[in-house]
Amino acid sequence: MKGHIEEVRCLDAKGGYVVSGGTDNLIKIWLLETRACIKTLVGHRNWVRTIKIHNDQEHIISGSFDTDVRIWSIQTGNCLKVLSGHKDYISSISCFGDILLSSSFDHSIKIWDMKTGKCVATLCDHTNRVAAVDVTAYNREVLFVSVSYDCTLRLWTSYSGRFV
Template sequence: MWRMNRSRQCFDEVAAFRDHEKAVASLAQGKGTLYSGSADGSIRAWDLESRRCVCTLAAHAAAATALLCWEQFLLSSSDDGTVKVWRAKPDRDDLDLEVHYVHEEGERVVAVDGAYDPNRRPVLMVSRGDGVVRVYDLPSLQNRGQIRCNGEARAVSLRSPGVVITGDASGESEW
């Protein structure tokens, strides 16, 4: 964790979160919690105030490639070809998560992002290793369309309504 030092115009290390056995492959932050996805497929939840690991999820059979905190859900994707939707267990605290839904992509998932479309309907973007970004309605995960990229889209950003930006293996960013 780094914090901007305004007087020196640089970042100072504030804390290190150590507990994964393999490389950290993805990060997401939500409601005072940092989620870290590992190359071993696990996801850890860290309390940002105490800087302690408060939960470990045996999430995927391969690297957890992307994490997305969205409202009361945590979405995770993996090289194992799945997108999992996690939510808090009923009558439990927010960090006791269980799998709510598993979506099988059939091929490794590189990146995910989500936002609301211009009609305020939630949309999930899923980038697979085949160079195609799939667009799904949420929560049904029904296919809504696709975007073909110049190779594997390793980054997807959906921040402005109606605008999708992809960064692919060709070295280009497109929107």
């Protein structure tokens, strides 16, 4: 399946879709059934580093070396929200319901409300680039996990914003 004009650096698959992002600053939406690119999303000003299809299969979330996180409509291909606030590259994103996490080379993790597009918290306990972040439900709690170039893995509780 060809479509990008430069290197492809990230992908996600869910339901009947695959989404890909690359160094051409583009996002492609592919339909698995036909193996065809059905949309090309344009908006990032630097290459797309990380991408996810939301569990609702209506939204795509992307993070870029332009320091922005974007929320897109799968149906229309339109960018619905631009989440700005990181001071360096976006390294990873993860979602759980309306909670969206972004990690960055600026040593921080931001917690966003997907509905409003507002940053509700910034976690800054890593002392080097944050390489990846994920979110999961465990024992009736929502937990965030992050790994960093500072050689640590941190586990955060969503209620306190503190690592445990």
